[in-house]
Amino acid sequence: MKNKSYSGIAIFILFFILMLLGINLNKDELEPEQKSTWKELKSIELMAILENEMKREDSGSSQTSTEDLPDYTQMFPDLYTVYSTPVKMDKGKKIAYLTFDDGPSKNTYEVLDILEERDIKATFFIVGSAINDKNEATLKRMVHEGHTIGIHTYSHMCNEIYCSVERFLDDFNTVYQQIYDITGERVNIYRFPWGSNNGYSKGIKDALMEEMERRGFSCYDWNVSANDSVGNPTPYSIRSNIKKDLNRQDYPIILMHDSSINDLTVKMLPDIIDMIQEEGFEFDTLDNRVPYQFQW
Known part of the structure; x- marks a missing residue:
């Protein structure tokens, strides 16, 4: 001692x-x-x-x-954050976490409008390469309205980000600084493209997650998926995919997307919110939830 x-x-x-x-x-x-x-x-x-x-x-x-x-621990000396990781959850409540990957896009504006109307806070995992002069205001609005921003890498390209820990850090640092320059916020949560147990990162996953944790960042996967970016989703499939796993979790993390190709997800969002509320759930942002990663 x-x-x-x-x-x-x-x-x-x-x-x-x-x-x-x-x-x-x-x-x-x-x-x-x-x-x-x-x-x-x-x-x-x-x-x-x-x-x-x-x-x-x-x-x-x-x-x-x-x-x-390792040498990569000396890279990007300002790529550090302090994250007060929640250690327990309120067992007296059912809380759902709406998360949107791959934005910002033209659809993000409408998503934010719906969330504002319903007084619901969500978590957005941002792709840096999707940020342009027209949608920078979207990120500022997220912060202003109380949503949480997470990082989903800059390029979202498996052959680039998962070559090595060094390459991942280089990509991550780009979007980390990008979001800070736009919003003044230092992002402290992230989500791997294709999740933490994807086949692309298998060779570096343990070292990468350890390094990200050392720098203060926490990883969040999901346990409910709309499957709205797989195959040819329909209104029925999106709603059914969420509903079938929703009540298996007291604290469901719901994966959806707000990229430019996910118009259907945006149209379905009010109905999805109604369904979740009818099941007795409240809503919150992921930084108030215990971190969650897939089990190998």
Whole structure:
């Protein structure tokens, strides 16, 4: 117990020193009006690293030697976040989580209109390459209206993002910075394209998820799917796919899509919401739910 305590103190002292050094590093190269912002961001980065490392040590998973860490841990030194992971759920309620992948698109506007009308909050897993000048306002609206933004990678291309941990981090960092520049929000949850147990990432999955956790990010799969991007969905199939698995879960995470090809999903959304509410569910965003990943 003493060794663990001493190790924690040593980590704190180390990062405190790094913070003091970091907030002065290169600051003379900045314009006066940039110094305050740069200092704040640098402090956030270093404190995020510290908090995440302390959490890992408390769980017994901390690596004490930097020599043991892979090279990719040194990539993108500002790709860190602090996520207060929920540890339990309210067993007295049935709560459903509407999630939309692959946006933003022309359909996202209508999805947001429907959610606003129903006073429902949802979670949107954003694809960075889908963001353009016309739909940047969509992301700002999500934040303003209380929805949660997650990351669904920049490219959504399996042959690019799953080649290596380094390639995934490069892709992820692009959309992470993109969303921050637009909204001022530091996203802390993500969803793998094709889910966490897809065949494309099998060779790097464990190392990748460990690295993402080390940086403070949490992964969310789903346990109910509309299957609205598979084959030729119909209104009946979308509704039936959701209904058949909905009551098997106290806290269903419902996968839908709001890309430009998912017009039918948007048309069905009011009916889907009615059905879920009739089954006694309330709605919430995923950052208030215990993380969920597929079981291998």
